[in-house]
Amino acid sequence: xxxxxxxxxxxxxxxxxxxxxxxxxxxxxxxxxxxxxxxxxxxxxxxxxxxxxxxxxxxxxxxxxxxxxxxxxxxxxxxxxxxxxxxxxxxxxxxxxxxxxxxxxxxxxxxxxxxxxxxxxxxxxxxxxxxxxxxxxxxxxxxxxxxxxxxxxxxxxxxxxxxxxxxxxxxxxxxxxxxxxxxxxxxxxxxxxxxxxxxxxxxxxxxxxxxxxxxxxxxxxxxxxxxxxxxxxxxxxxxxxxxxxxxxxxxxxxxxxxxxxxxxxxxxxxxxxxxxxxxxxxxxxxxxxx
Numbered sequence: 392x393x394x395x396x397x398x399x400x401x402x403x404x405x406x407x408x409x410x411x412x413x414x415x416x417x418x419x420x421x422x423x424x425x426x427x428x429x430x431x432x433x434x435x436x437x438x439x440x441x442x443x444x445x446x447x448x449x450x451x452x453x454x455x456x457x458x459x460x461x462x463x464x465x466x467x468x469x470x471x472x473x474x475x476x477x478x479x480x481x482x483x484x485x486x487x488x489x490x491x492x493x494x495x496x497x498x499x500x501x502x503x504x505x506x507x508x509x510x511x512x513x514x515x516x517x518x519x520x521x522x523x524x525x526x527x528x529x530x531x532x533x534x535x536x537x538x539x540x541x542x543x544x545x546x547x548x549x550x551x552x553x554x555x556x557x558x559x560x561x562x563x564x565x566x567x568x569x570x571x572x573x574x575x576x577x578x579x580x581x582x583x584x585x586x587x588x589x590x591x592x593x594x595x596x597x598x599x600x601x602x603x604x605x606x607x608x609x610x611x612x613x614x615x616x617x618x619x620x621x622x623x624x625x626x627x628x629x630x631x632x633x634x635x636x637x638x639x640x641x642x643x644x645x646x647x648x649x650x651x652x653x654x655x656x657x658x659x660x661x662x663x664x665x666x667x668x669x670x671x672x673x674x675x676x677x678x679x680x681x
Contacts, residue, residue: 392464400544404519412456425465429473432457440477447477483648485606487616495595498602504594506562507573511591511610513552515617515635517542518610522585524572526563531556541636549634619649 392413396406417424419438420431435457439450454476461470487495492512499505511521520538528537534551541547568574575586591610599608606612618631632643 392460395464396459402519402540402542402544408452409456409459412453413460416453416457424460429470432461432470432473436474436477447479450477451479483645484612484615486619486649487604487606487608487612489620491602491604491606492613492616492620494602495598495604495608498598499594500597500601502558502562502565503573504598506558507591507594508598508613509552509555509558510572511613512617513555514538514549515614515621516549517614517636518588518591521591521610522571522573522588525570526568526572529559529572538636543638545636545638547633547636615646615649618643618646622646622649 393406393410396409401409413424416427416431416435419435420427436450436454439445439453440447445453454474458471458474461467461474496505496508496512499508507521510516510524514536516524516538520541523540524536524538528539529551530537531551534553534556535548536551538547538549566574570583571585573586573590574581575584575590576582577584595608595610595613599606614635618635621631621634622628628640628643628647631646632640635643637643
């Protein structure tokens with residue numbers, strides 16, 4: 392399975408997740424996964440939803456891993472119908488206002504967290520893209536940031552904000568990073584390795600708590616906020632799609648639902664009707680004779 396994933400150039404995080412998901416499936420029944428059948432698959436999906444009470448989106452990830460194992464690795468295409476994707480309710484993410492983003496950045500506990508939050512918001516990059524960012528990816532001459540090997544292994548460039556560049560220069564004079572822009576640690580000593588997801592999570596949580604923001608703040612929320620604020624400032628959907636690294640425009644259209652300016656700009660057909668004044672309408676709910 393590992394070889395099949397690598398041949399298709401799956402992301403390292405996806406490979407790790409898929410292997411762990413199949414391992415958990417095998418451990419649940421105490422048998423090698425290739426000896427399990429459609430009855431086990433049905434029972435396991437029900438177990439994840441009913442007993443473990445996992446969110447449908449999480450179960451969908453488990454399902455993707457099991458589909459890959461049985462269909463791509465074991466070549467059992469006939470099992471596709473026995474591994475259905477659970478229906479995932481589509482919920483719009485809550486975003487931060489521009490004022491809240493400012494409070495969040497100002498509430499960072501140190502220069503590392505402040506720089507990290509500013510990079511997330513000013514570029515809209517994903518958590519793992521931020522952690523893989525290297526010093527050489529910051530091009531102050533062209534005022535661009537090179538995001539390498541994003542989702543799907545695709546590269547892209549995003550503009551480098553002058554305000555971010557000012558903070559990055561102060562951060563570089565203090566941290567002196569060599570390879571990774573945000574170097575991690577080993578036994579509390581700085582090492583030439585990327586930071587962990589927990590570092591990013593802690594930076595968001597601490598700043599949100601200190602800023603008094605009750606919304607659940609995480610790296611991807613800043614990405615959503617960045618895209619929505621771009622749209623409200625007049626950026627077109629195609630440009631936002633390229634900046635976010637979306638493959639299809641339909642993934643970007645969601646931000647139309649999050650932009651208050653765009654929603655409020657639409658004329659309501661009720662306002663075009665000529666109706667009588669509400670104070671002329673009979674007020675009582677009791678039935679009256681005609």
